[in-house]
Amino acid sequence: MRTFSLSCTPLLVAALTLTASLPLAAQTFPTRPIHIVAPFVPGGPVDIMARILSEKLSTSMGTTVIVENRPGAGGNVGAEYVARAAADGHTLLLASGSILTMNEAIYPTLNFSPSKDLAPITVVGDMPLIVAIHTDVPARTLKEFVSYAEKRETFFSSPGNGTTGHAATALLNTTANTKVTHVPYKGGSESARAVLTGMVTGAIDTPPSLLPHIRTGKVRALAVAGPNRLEQLPDVPTTAEAGMPDLQVLTWFALVAPAATPPQVIERINKEVRQALALDDVKKRFDGMGIRPAGNTPQEFASFAAAERNKWGRIIKQANIRIE
Incomplete structure (x- = not known):
């Protein structure tokens, strides 16, 4: 019978090492401070939500979470920065839905693809217009x-x-x-x-x-323009109740990472963010801005974003909305 020593099979050793390291990456993550990029100026809802999450995640994940404002070009400056960052989970983007589903159609010279260069983690919150x-x-x-x-x-x-x-x-x-x-x-x-x-x-x-x-x-x-009436305006009907069910417009905000971020790291961040969004004080602070805390799986987020991208792509093309 022929026998083989591991020293004679370097490819096998490499494969076993790589396989073992994937779950370990999630277990040891994070290894340094996490940066959440807010692609708009300080003081707006994206900035405020990022700071709320940074506070909660710093505690739950045992590391410093820093909010970094990188505004410009409808959010594209900050989004491109994250798309080009190391795909290890330490640089994240808190994006508006427009960055992820509209800007690719609006800006013909966009230097990155929101649909290809950014990986979904979870929808953080939404509000109807x-x-x-x-x-x-x-x-x-x-x-x-x-x-x-x-x-x-x-x-x-x-x-x-x-x-x-x-x-x-x-x-x-x-x-x-x-x-x-x-x-x-x-x-x-x-x-x-x-x-x-x-x-x-x-x-x-x-x-x-x-x-x-x-x-x-x-x-x-x-x-x-959402599925439900607003608590603050209980007597104002939804667009569906008013006879225009197709006039649905949600402003939503989501956390994404560079596209090649390991799935185990994505799942870890998803879990931590969803736990934070379920906290009573977070709900209260979001409600003060008129935002409903969300939280879904990366797969649910990806399906939702694809549907939104198709919907708004058609509208933007028909209305010829372009920014050169």
């Missing part, structure tokens, strides 16, 4: 506004070209066969102020931007 108008507009319901818009020029503001609010206005035009003109502003507060002062007819924007003005009675909410 609100369809709102200035109170001088004689419409009390979404259908009444559509009838109004069919007969007059109307203008909807957004936080800027290529933002979710911009794409949402395009979706409204496609869904309702209207011709609402998009007016870009520099940020959510300026966009909401334009509605408040009557500079524009209305907007489809986030609860943090619109709720303060809705509460004053100077801006009228027509519908919530």
Whole structure:
């Protein structure tokens, strides 16, 4: 009988070493501080959520978790930085849904592919947008506004070209066969102020931007563009209840890593983040921003992102939304 010593089979030794090291990588991870890149300026919802997670993950994972702001180009600067980072789980991106599902269609010269260069970990939170108008507009319901818009020029503001609010206005035009003109502003507060002062007819924007003005009675909410009514606006119907089920617009935020990050490391981070999102104080802090804590598996996140990418890709192409 022939026998073989391990010293004569280096390929076997290498294969066994590699196989054994994969679970070990997850067990020993992290080996140094983790950086969560927030691709927007400090003080916004992405930055605040990143800091909440950094606080919780620092404790649960036994290492320092640092929030690093890298704003620019609709989030593309920070996203590309993470896409090019070492794929070991120590550099993560807290991205908006627009970065992951819209920007590839909006920016023709994008230097990375969100769908190919970033690996899904989990959706962190989401919030539906609100369809709102200035109170001088004689419409009390979404259908009444559509009838109004069919007969007059109307203008909807957004936080800027290529933002979710911009794409949402395009979706409204496609869904309702209207011709609402998009007016870009520099940020959510300026966009909401334009509605408040009557500079524009209305907007489809986030609860943090619109709720303060809705509460004053100077801006009228027509519908919530999500699956459920908002707790803060219990009398405002969803777009489905208002007769426009296809007008669904969620702003969502998710944690991703460089594409080649080991699955075991992805699963570890997923577990830790989902546990953090289930904490009562985290839920309360998210709720203060109008954001629903989420948390799903990488596989569920990947399927959701693919569906969102297909949906918004069609809308963006039809509306010819481009940023050179």
